[in-house]
Structure formats: structure tokens, C-alpha cells
Amino acid sequence: MASILKVDEMQGVTSAGDITITSEGGAATMSLQQGVAKAWANVDGTGTVAIDDSFNSASLTDRGTGQYTITYTNSMNNSVYACPFGGKNPSVASNLGCLGIAEGSDQLATGSIPFRVLFGNGSFGDYNELTLTIIGDLA
Amino acid sequence: MTSQLNVDTIVDKAGSGGTNIKVGNTSTYVSDGGNVTQNAVQGLVKAWDHVSGDGTTIDDSFNISSHTDSGTGQGYHVFTNNMNNNDWSRMGFTQWADFGTGNGAYALSTGNPDTTSQMRLLHYENATLTDPQERYIMVAGDLA
Numbered sequence: 001m002a003s004i005l006k007v008d009e010m011q012g013v014t015s016a017g018d019i020t021i022t023s024e025g026g027a028a029t030m031s032l033q034q035g036v037a038k039a040w041a042n043v044d045g046t047g048t049v050a051i052d053d054s055f056n057s058a059s060l061t062d063r064g065t066g067q068y069t070i071t072y073t074n075s076m077n078n079s080v081y082a083c084p085f086g087g088k089n090p091s092v093a094s095n096l097g098c099l100g101i102a103e104g105s106d107q108l109a110t111g112s113i114p115f116r117v118l119f120g121n122g123s124f125g126d127y128n129e130l131t132l133t134i135i136g137d138l139a
Numbered sequence: 140m141t142s143q144l145n146v147d148t149i150v151d152k153a154g155s156g157g158t159n160i161k162v163g164n165t166s167t168y169v170s171d172g173g174n175v176t177q178n179a180v181q182g183l184v185k186a187w188d189h190v191s192g193d194g195t196t197i198d199d200s201f202n203i204s205s206h207t208d209s210g211t212g213q214g215y216h217v218f219t220n221n222m223n224n225n226d227w228s229r230m231g232f233t234q235w236a237d238f239g240t241g242n243g244a245y246a247l248s249t250g251n252p253d254t255t256s257q258m259r260l261l262h263y264e265n266a267t268l269t270d271p272q273e274r275y276i277m278v279a280g281d282l283a
Binding site: 007008011012015016018019034036037052056077084085132133137138 | 165166167168169170171172173174175176177178179181182183184224226227228229230231232253277279280281
């Protein structure tokens with residue numbers, strides 16, 4: 001008979017925020033909390049911008065053409081976290097762009113992340129679909 | 140009444156190291172900093188893969204059943220278990236075949252929208268669809 005363990009919340013014994021899991025290969029252990037994405041979002045970056053679906057993402061701010069900020073519901077513990085981006089360009093034939101954080105102008109913060117879409121012609125542009133995932137230390 | 144179980148290790152019934160432990164989709168965990176709790180399942184990566192540049196070989200993956208090469212520089216990464224809707228968070232990365240050509244960039248297609256069952260990834264170099272050296276994706280969002 002399969003056994004089922006039902007609990008509402010998982011905490012580490014030694015440290016509440018540190019549960020150890022065994023690796024797929026069985027040769028290592030690692031922190032469950034460190035391996036979980038702390039936020040993700042799929043947003044529409046054109047017209048009236050909107051969050052289509054998300055986790056731990058409270059709001060999306062349109063800062064101008066191709067420039068956005070997502071504010072978290074629960075903040076990160078520091079401002080040095082990983083933030084891989086994805087996106088869907090408005091035209092396959094043109095306007096290929098890259099998503100990123102502008103050096104100097106944009107700074108990762110514990111409560112939000114600013115990001116931009118820079119097209120190949122050097123101008124900022126809106127993507128009709130933008131996605132990001134946040135991995136790091138939650139507060 | 141709230142239940143709390145203090146243990147150091149949970150393993151499956153067979154004692155094989157916990158690889159068969161199931162986590163319910165309303166489970167929460169305490170954050171790294173210890174100040175908040177969040178849903179554990181929402182934070183899990185739902186699929187990832189590492190595919191050869193020519194799109195013919197899945198070198199390693201999770202929740203990926205196949206990769207369909209749909210032409211030079213483009214392909215579909217097909218999920219084993221589908222996503223719950225189309226609004227998932229997708230990350231695509233590619234390794235340039237020739238860094239020296241410059242102006243390389245990856246992009247996701249608009250012509251064939253992603254679905255609950257697959258993700259399309261395209262790779263451009265010098266604004267031309269080109270087979271990369273390697274292809275990688277990572278997916279977060281709601282699993283069906």
C-alpha cells in the first residue's frame with residue numbers, strides 16, 4: 001500500500017528555511033528552497049500591459065516603450081538573484097531583440113525587477129509576450 | 140489543528156532514498172530567509188532540456204518527450220506532461236555556432252504560438268535562422 005504523508009507546511013528542523021533533498025542520481029543532497037523558483041511571470045508587453053499569469057508577482061509597470069518593472073508580492077532577501085528572461089518578438093522577420101537589464105539605469109531590487117527589450121536597431125521596443133523566472137533567496 | 144512533523148529524512152516506503160515522495164500542489168515551504176512561506180509546487184521548474192544544435196538529439200531533459208526539428212535554426216520542444224494553459228514562463232537559450240558573425244540573438248516565434256504541449260525556439264545569427272551549437276529551454280508555470 002502506498003503511504004501518504006499529509007502536511008500543510010514544510011520546514012527544516014535545524015533551519016526552517018533549509019530542507020535537504022536527495023539528488024536524482026542519489027550522489028548528492030541540496031537545499032530544496034535554493035532550487036525553487038521564487039517568482040515567475042508571463043506578461044503582455046504591448047498596449048495596456050498586463051500580467052497574463054504569474055507566481056509571486058504583484059504588479060507590472062509600463063515605464064515606456066520596451067521598458068517594464070515587475071513588483072514581487074514577497075520580496076527577495078537581497079538584490080543578487082538570477083533572472084533568466086524569455087520573450088516572443090512581434091515579428092519573426094524583423095525587430096529581433098534581446099531582453100535584459102540596462103547597466104546603470106536599471107537595478108535589481110529586493111521588491112522588484114526592471115527590465116527592457118532592446119531591438120537590433122538600437123531602439124527599445126515592445127514585445128507582445130515577455131516571460132521571466134526569479135531564482136535566489138526569498139526574504 | 141495544524142500538524143507539524145519534525146524529521147531529518149523522509150524516504151519512500153521502499154527506502155530507496157525518497158525518490159518516490161509525492162508533494163501535494165498546495166504544499167508550502169518556509170523561505171530561505173525564514174520570513175515568508177510560498178507554494179512549493181508553483182516554484183518548481185516544470186520542464187528543461189539540453190538539445191544538440193542540429194535538433195536531432197536530446198542530450199538530457201526533464202518532462203520532455205521529444206524535439207521536433209522544424210527547419211534550420213528552429214524546433215519544437217515537446218512536453219511529456221502538458222502545461223495547464225498557454226501563459227507559462229519560458230526561457231530559451233542557445234549557444235552560437237559562430238560567435239564571430241555577431242548580431243546573434245534568440246527569439247521565440249509568433250507565427251506558431253506556444254501551446255500547452257510544446258515550446259518553439261528559434262536561433263538567429265546575423266538575422267538569419269541558423270542551427271546553433273546547442274539549444275536549451277527551461278519552463279516555469281502551471282502544470283496541467
